[in-house]
Each structure stands twice: as structure tokens, then as C-alpha cells.
Amino acid sequence: MTVKRKNLPFSERSLHRAAETLAAEMHLPVGIGERGEKNLHALFKLAVEPDRRRHEIPIGGFVADVLNENGVCEIQTKNFARLCRKLEVFLPEHDVTVICPIIADKTILWVDGDGQVLRTRKSPKHGAPTDAAAELYALRGIFPHPRLRFLFPLLSVAEYRDATRVRSAAKRSADRLPLSLLDVIEVRDNSDVADLFPRDFPKTFTAGEFEKHIHRTSRVAHAALGAFLFCGLLTRKKEGRAYLYTQNH
DSSP states (O other): OBOOGGGSSSOHHHHHHHHHHHHHHHTTTTSOOOOSSOHHHHHHHHHHOSOGGGEEEEETTEEEEEEETTEEEEEOSSOGGGGHHHHHHHTTTSOEEEEOOEEEEEEEEEEOTTOOEEEEEEOSOOOOHHHHHHHHGGGTTTOSOTTEEEEEEEEEEEEEEETTSOHHHHHHTOEEEEEEEEEEEEEOSGGGGGGGSOTTOOSEEEHHHHHHHHTOOHHHHHHHHHHHHHTTSEEEEEETTEEEEEEOO
């Protein structure tokens, strides 16, 4: 479901305040930052909890991104499998919110050594809610849980690249700052996962049709389908050499 902004542990305002702080620390757009921790992760930590003394808190042999009066907050941009052991330790004692930013719209800006913008372009790549479903598949042994919720902010971002570097190195060193918060999807239980499914999609379809529709790799498409299956939103049956999927929601 799309959540009301007042129910979030962050807001568009807190994201912009955090972005201003990080931009000043990394000298953006005056220069390109060189932080090991990419700044979308740092951005959400600061937006959720401005007091950095509540960041990186040890709990049971693991480190929580944020621990405050609202519980644990983990910012995970990809690879939810890494969360499994952490969640097994955190959930018995704490409410846990996992924030996974989805870049729905991206503007790329190339800057020179003085931080001057030389050129810009819109990226043709767009993140989508189905990406979130694919990540949830890794947590099918833990999700759903009464103390666990996921927030998927859909962002429009600016990505700064160093025009003085070769193309691949500039991309690796890119820093991202949000332009706007487009929407947020909250997932607490199996029924909420339905909001990650493509809209206006045929009731019955094949994996190939699904992969083509969402413009993702076969691996991502099959992981997303696996998540929809284990949440009971789809059923499948063998039809010839292929599986046929049917929506239940």
C-alpha cells in the first residue's frame, strides 16, 4: 500500500536536509565524493535519525544501521539475503524497519574537477516495484513477521559523475542525491506484496511474458515470481514445456 507521509520514519524534508548535509561534507556539487559507503545508504540513515550517535549500534554480534526509540532501521539497497542472520537476531527484541530505495527516475550529471556541470542526460534505466519483490524472495523463511516492515521509497535522483575520469571509473565513483520522493510502498504482510505486482497485466501469463513486460533479467523476473508465489498471489501449473501463472489477487 502507498503509505501516508506522516507514518514514515523519514520525510521528503528530512531527506533534503540529509542531502544538504552530505553534499556539504562531500563538497557536492563542487566536487565528487570518495566515500566507501555510497551516499543513498548514508542519506537514509541521516534522514531517519539525525543523531549519528544512534547509528551503527552493535546488537547481538551484528551492527544495526540505526537504533532509536522506534526500533531498528536497516537501509538495504540490494541483496536482501545479507539481512537473514541480522533479522533473526534483531526481531526477537526489536521492531525492525527495512528501507530499500528504488531509483525510479535518474538524471546523470558530469562535472569537471571544479564541480562545474558539463552536461546532463536522463538515464533510460528505471527501478520498479517488481525489483522489490525479487529482493523479498531471499527472505521467504522470515517474512512475514509481526515486528518487521519494509518501506520502498521511489526516488528521483541526481547522479554526479566525474568527467575527468574514464567512463567506467566515473560510474563506479558516482554519488547520488535525491531530487524528490515520488512515492513510498509499505509491505508488512503477504497481501501488501500485491502492490509490487505490475498493474494492468494479464490474469494468466508465462514467465517469458512477465520478464519481457518488466524489462528485467530472467534471474530478477523468476525471483519476483517466486515471491508472488510464496505470498499466495499467484498459482502456477505446467502447460506443455512452460509454466502458466495465474493471478489470485
